[in-house]
Each structure stands twice: as structure tokens, then as C-alpha cells.
Amino acid sequence: MATHDSDLSTGRAMSQSASTWLSLNRRHLPVETLVLALTLSLWVVMAFSTPNFLTANNIINILRQVSIDSIIAFGVLFPILIRGIDLSVGSVVALSGVVCATLLTMGMPIPIAIGLTLLLGIAIGSLNAFSVHRLGIPAFIITLAGLQAYRGGAFLVSGGTSVFGLPQELASFARAEWLGIPSLFWTMLVIGLILHFILSRTRTGRYMVAMGSNYESARRAGINIKRIVFFAYIISSVTACIAGILLMSRMSIGSPTAAVAYELNAIAAAVVGGASLFGGRGSVLGTFIGALLFATIANSANLLGIDSFWQMVATGVLIAVVVYVDNLHKRRQSGLK
Amino acid sequence: MHFAKHTLAIVAATTACSFTPAMAQDSTTIPVVIKATTASYWQAVFDGAQHAADKLGIQIEELGPANETQVAEQIGIMENLTSRTPPAIVLAPVSNDALAGPVESATAAGIPVIIIDSGVDTDQYASLIATDNFAAGQRAGHALATCMERTQGEAAGQVAYLRANPNGESLVSRDEGFLDAISQYPDIEVVDNRVANNDTAKAMNDTLDLLNRYPDLNGVFADNQLMGDGAGTAFAEQGVGDDVCLVAFDSSELEVDFLRQGVIDSLVVQDPYMMGYAGIWFAHAAQEGVALPRSVDTGVHVADTETVDQPEFSGLLDPDQRKLTPYLGTSADLQE
Numbered sequence: 001m002a003t004h005d006s007d008l009s010t011g012r013a014m015s016q017s018a019s020t021w022l023s024l025n026r027r028h029l030p031v032e033t034l035v036l037a038l039t040l041s042l043w044v045v046m047a048f049s050t051p052n053f054l055t056a057n058n059i060i061n062i063l064r065q066v067s068i069d070s071i072i073a074f075g076v077l078f079p080i081l082i083r084g085i086d087l088s089v090g091s092v093v094a095l096s097g098v099v100c101a102t103l104l105t106m107g108m109p110i111p112i113a114i115g116l117t118l119l120l121g122i123a124i125g126s127l128n129a130f131s132v133h134r135l136g137i138p139a140f141i142i143t144l145a146g147l148q149a150y151r152g153g154a155f156l157v158s159g160g161t162s163v164f165g166l167p168q169e170l171a172s173f174a175r176a177e178w179l180g181i182p183s184l185f186w187t188m189l190v191i192g193l194i195l196h197f198i199l200s201r202t203r204t205g206r207y208m209v210a211m212g213s214n215y216e217s218a219r220r221a222g223i224n225i226k227r228i229v230f231f232a233y234i235i236s237s238v239t240a241c242i243a244g245i246l247l248m249s250r251m252s253i254g255s256p257t258a259a260v261a262y263e264l265n266a267i268a269a270a271v272v273g274g275a276s277l278f279g280g281r282g283s284v285l286g287t288f289i290g291a292l293l294f295a296t297i298a299n300s301a302n303l304l305g306i307d308s309f310w311q312m313v314a315t316g317v318l319i320a321v322v323v324y325v326d327n328l329h330k331r332r333q334s335g336l337k
Numbered sequence: 338m339h340f341a342k343h344t345l346a347i348v349a350a351t352t353a354c355s356f357t358p359a360m361a362q363d364s365t366t367i368p369v370v371i372k373a374t375t376a377s378y379w380q381a382v383f384d385g386a387q388h389a390a391d392k393l394g395i396q397i398e399e400l401g402p403a404n405e406t407q408v409a410e411q412i413g414i415m416e417n418l419t420s421r422t423p424p425a426i427v428l429a430p431v432s433n434d435a436l437a438g439p440v441e442s443a444t445a446a447g448i449p450v451i452i453i454d455s456g457v458d459t460d461q462y463a464s465l466i467a468t469d470n471f472a473a474g475q476r477a478g479h480a481l482a483t484c485m486e487r488t489q490g491e492a493a494g495q496v497a498y499l500r501a502n503p504n505g506e507s508l509v510s511r512d513e514g515f516l517d518a519i520s521q522y523p524d525i526e527v528v529d530n531r532v533a534n535n536d537t538a539k540a541m542n543d544t545l546d547l548l549n550r551y552p553d554l555n556g557v558f559a560d561n562q563l564m565g566d567g568a569g570t571a572f573a574e575q576g577v578g579d580d581v582c583l584v585a586f587d588s589s590e591l592e593v594d595f596l597r598q599g600v601i602d603s604l605v606v607q608d609p610y611m612m613g614y615a616g617i618w619f620a621h622a623a624q625e626g627v628a629l630p631r632s633v634d635t636g637v638h639v640a641d642t643e644t645v646d647q648p649e650f651s652g653l654l655d656p657d658q659r660k661l662t663p664y665l666g667t668s669a670d671l672q673e
Contacts, residue, residue, distance in 0.1 A: 247538065251541065252591065253537075253566065255537055298542065
């Protein structure tokens with residue numbers, strides 16, 4: 001009993017000192033750093049736990065596994081930044097994979113099939129933005145409707161089964177490595193850098209953050225709200241389409257059952273990476289680190305032979321803890337003001 | 338090709354699942370409730386059922402959840418059907434225990450229920466038409482051992498298996514049969530298993546991690562079609578050669594392609610077409626008051642890279658090529 005108590009108080013003291021430390025270093029220690037530290041410590045622990053973790057082959061596996069999830073999460077970050085949400089991305093991933101695969105099996109040249117699929121993404125994003133901005137339908141509802149409808153669309157287009165018979169070039173693309181790094185990861189890197197640039201270096205990016213932080217003052221300041229809303233939802237849908245094409249290329253089939261619940265993984269990655277569901281806060285880098293943490297957990301569970309069910313529990317607990325610690329330190333910070 | 342035909346079933350499965358689709362229902366429409374509208378295996382069940390219905394001059398209604406993990410959706414479908422009292426129901430239960438109650442309710446309401454593909458924990462049904470999954474799992478285990486013997490001279494080494502869904506009776510029996518067969522080879526060690534939740538992408542990642550964790554792995558068994566798709570893709574992506582054997586269940590186009598390329602070494606193929614076909618005949622007979630056999634085993638066949646293009650397998654590997662006659666004249670040859 002005594003041991004128990006002292007454990008508790010040590011724990012409390014530790015968490016107190018940790019959060020004091022965090023709040024003192026607020027500027028230098030956003031939640032991204034915390035999650036990065038967590039991910040790195042998991043890597044260190046894994047490196048010592050199993051000889052199979054820190055091998056070139058396994059690192060390449062993790063890079064492949066994290067790429068597609070990250071791209072979806074990058075996209076979802078944009079509606080979240082403007083205090084919206086996009087629950088339809090998982091279904092859009094499946095729909096775009098099936099649509100692109102169907103166009104390809106009809107004999108369409110690869111660039112045209114990909115182009116048309118991306119146009120579909122622009123259309124879906126525009127529809128979401130129109131519904132939110134013009135019709136006043138809450139983002140949660142319209143994208144929840146999309147989650148159902150686009151999944152249904154994927155089944156309809158494919159006739160319920162996987163679309164098979166893609167050109168060999170596509171499968172080769174997903175398997176390719178450039179300078180020892182998987183092509184999927186390079187693709188993710190390029191998309192991530194572009195989105196990071198937009199967010200941190202352009203007026204549109206600053207407006208998004210402003211709009212997410214305080215909608216009213218952003219509107220009064222004369223920000224073109226409509227443009228920002230369309231931009232955010234189109235980014236989200238188009239990146240989901242890119243992810244869908246990449247997933248199709250990796251699995252060499254267009255699968256209507258692909259990416260079930262991926263929207264939740266994407267949102268979790270963004271949130272664990274520092275995004276606030278109340279808008280105005282979040283980063284591409286943080287989102288990547290969040291996705292990397294989840295990919296590392298899944299990979300570690302497999303390498304250590306941890307039960308798949310415990311892996312789900314651990315991921316859930318982690319999301320709760322990270323967001324709690326982040327909130328705690330924000331509250332302390334506002335208390336200090 | 339399946340487009341219009343499956344539209345209603347798919348829409349029903351993906352939108353709400355719990356409402357009764359507005360279809361023409363008369364006394365000659367028999368609902369066929371399958372496990373997952375999204376796997377080609379189940380499309381073959383529908384194809385067989387449809388052909389039987391054409392012969393009998395009756396209609397079928399194609400129903401089922403989108404994915405086999407959606408237990409509640411299938412229970413909802415059964416509850417709606419029971420209140421509607423069709424002449425009979427053909428059901429492939431996604432869960433042996435969870436569907437026992439709904440099956441009993443339907444039987445109590447006077448609707449004969451023909452169970453196909455997987456067992457259910459009740460005796461209140463008219464007949465069971467299924468693969469003996471334990472025996473089928475054993476065939477998979479022996480096929481894996483045979484492959485290991487061929488590639489490395491002896492049936493010895495490490496194997497792992499991928500599980501689609503630990504909640505389905507057919508899959509659990511299959512895994513047990515696999516383990517039973519493998520236990521007959523003292524030098525083969527089962528080192529791991531992974532549950533991939535019927536998600537092909539997860540099956541692929543899990544396979545990559547298995548190959549990494551066990552550099553000396555000699556064999557992988559994938560216990561259904563989606564697991565086979567994922568494991569095969571992982572093998573292809575890693576360029577895993579002949580030194581690791583892969584045995585999978587069922588026959589998607591991707592799996593058959595992998596079998597031809599030698600990525601998958603053997604496919605254990607069931608006869609879903611026959612389950613659908615016989616299911617409808619039995620349902621029709623049951624509704625006429627015919628006493629039915631308690632259970633019928635539809636059998637399994639093992640196709641490998643050498644035998645994949647034999648004509649006997651064409652109808653089993655690709656239901657579109659299946660002839661209208663349900664019985665294969667060469668079925669004796671197929672028993673190895």
C-alpha cells in the first residue's frame with residue numbers, strides 16, 4: 001500500500017515537473033516535439049528489443065507503410081485547420097482506387113486515368129465545400145454522408161469485387177526505390193513539402209489558421225472565406241485521391257473495401273501531431289510524426305509478436321494520453337498568462 | 338458485368354443494412370444472405386444461386402453486409418427477413434454464435450433456413466451445405482508442407498499464418514485444421530499468427546513484418562481470399578523467391594494470377610458456386626416439405642502452379658467459366 005502511494009506521488013511529481021518544464025519551454029516544445037520524442041524512444045526501445053527492427057529492410061517497410069497514411073492525414077489536416085472535418089477521405093481513397101483501376105482496365109492511358117481520378121477529387125472537395133459554405137450543412141454531417149455514399153459508389157463502380165488487371169508499370173511504381181528510398185515515400189515527401197509551404201509561407205495558409213482561430217474576426221478582416229473553404233476541402237479530397245491511386249498501385253488491384261476507417265487514423269495522426277479539432281492549430285510535420293508513430297506501433301507489434309488486439313488498445317490509449325498532455329500544458333500556459 | 342445484378346444487394350449492404358430493400362417480393366423469392374458483398378468468393382455463391390433459381394423458375398434476393406466483420410448488420414438483415422416471412426432463407430452466417438439466435442427465430446417463424454459455408458451454434462436449421470473447413474485447413478497445411486519439401490528437400494522450418502477474422506466458425510476451423518496438419522510434421526514450427534481484420538492492406542503490411550521478423554521463415558498460410566491477396570502482394574513487393582512457400586484460400590483474380598506467376602504456390606479452392614446452387618435447390622425443396630440431409634460437404638481442391646490451367650479447375654478458379662451443370666464430370670480426378 002505504501003509503495004503504491006509513493007508510486008502515485010512520484011508519478012504525480014514527475015508529471016508535474018514534466019508539465020512545468022513543458023510550459024516553461026512552450027515556444028520550443030510544441031506537442032510535435034513530445035510526439036517526436038515518443039516516436040524516437042519507441043525506435044530506440046525497439047532497436048534494443050529486436051535485431052530485426054533497425055534493418056534496412058524494416059526501415060523501408062515502415063517508410064512504405066507510413067507514406068499512404070501520411071498523405072491522407074496531410075489532406076485531412078486542412079479542413080481541421082479551418083475548424084471543419086473530413087470524414088469521407090477513407091471512402092474517397094477506395095472510390096478513387098476503383099475508378100482509376102476501372103479506367104485503366106478499359107485501356108485508358110495512365111496519365112489520363114490519373115488525371116480524371118484527380119478531377120473526381122476536385123469535384124468531391126468542391127461538393128463538400130459548397131455544402132459547408134453555401135448550404136450551411138455541418139462538415140461532420142456532409143462528410144459523414146460522403147463516407148457512406150462514396151463507399152457505395154466504389155462498390156457500384158467495381159460491381160462489388162476488386163478491379164484486377166492493371167498495367168504492369170503501376171505495380172512497378174509502388175515497388176520502386178530511388179536512392180534506396182521507396183517511391184511511395186518520395187511521393188509523400190513532395191506532397192508534404194508542397195502542403196507545408198502552402199501552410200507556412202503563403203497568404204492562403206495564414207488565412208486558414210486565422211479563420212480556424214477566429215472565424216468572425218477573419219471574416220471582418222475581409223478574408224475570402226469561400227475561397228479558403230473550397231481550398232481546404234479540395235486539398236483533402238485530392239490528397240485522398242492521390243493516396244487511393246498509390247494504394248491501388250501498391251496492392252495492384254482497385255479494391256472497394258480498401259481504406260475502411262482510414263479517415264479516423266488520419267484524423268488521429270493530425271491530432272496527435274498537434275492539430276486542434278477546434279481549428280487554427282496544426283502542422284504538416286506534426287501530422288507526419290503522428291502517422292509515423294502509429295506506423296511504428298503497428299510495425300513493433302508485429303515484430304514483437306504482440307497480439308493484434310493489444311495493438312489497437314495501445315494506439316487508442318496513446319491518442320488519449322497525448323491529447324490530454326497537450327491540453328494540460330495548454331491550460332497551464334493560459335493559467336500562467 | 339455483375340453491375341446491375343448486384344446493385345440492390347450492395348446498396349442495401351452499404352447504406353444502412355438494417356432496412357428492408359424495396360424489392361418485389363413474392364412467394365417465390367428466396368433471400369440469399371452472404372457474408373461480404375465485396376469478395377469475389379461471395380459473388381460466386383450468388384452466381385450459383387442465380388443459376389439454380391433460373392432452372393427452378395424462381396427469384397432470389399441478394400443480401401449481405403459489405404464485410405464479414407459486420408456481425409450486427411447481418412443480424413439486422415435476418416431480423417428483417419424473419420418479420421417478412423419469405424418461403425425460405427439461404428444464409429452464410431458471419432458468426433457461429435451471434436447468428437444462432439436469429440436462425441432459431443426464423444425457424445420458429447416457420448421459415449426453413451439453409452445454412453451455407455459456415456456452421457452455426459444451433460440445430461434449428463433445415464440443412465448445412467459447406468466446406469468441411471477443418472479438413473480444408475488440413476489440406477492447406479499438407480500443401481504447405483509439400484511445398485516446403487519440394488523447395489528445400491524436407492518438410493522442416495518455420496511457418497506463420499494470417500487470420501482474416503477470429504470470429505467466424507469457418508475460419509477458426511480452417512486455422513485449427515491447418516495447425517492439426519502441421520503438427521504431423523515434427524520439424525515444422527508455427528512461429529506466429531497475425532489477425533489482419535479482413536483488410537488486404539493490413540495483410541500486406543503484416544506479411545512484410547513477418548518476413549522481416551523471421552528471416553528464416555519457410556512458409557505462410559493465408560486463411561481467406563483477402564489475406565491471400567495481401568500476402569501475395571507482399572511477397573511480390575519483396576521479391577520473395579522460391580524459398581518461402583505461400584498457400585492461400587479461395588481464388589480471386591489476383592490470387593490466380595499470383596498462382597500462375599509462382600508467387601502463391603497452392604490455392605485451396607472451395608466450391609462457393611455449388612454452395613449457392615445447392616443452397617437454392619435445398620431451400621426450394623425445404624419449402625415444399627422435403628426432408629433434407631443434415632449436412633453436405635461441398636469439398637475442396639488444391640490447385641498449384643502446375644495444375645492451375647487444367648480445365649477441371651477453370652470453373653472453380655473463375656465462376657464465370659462455370660458450366661451450368663453443378664456436378665463436374667471429372668470431380669473424381671480432382672480429389673488428387
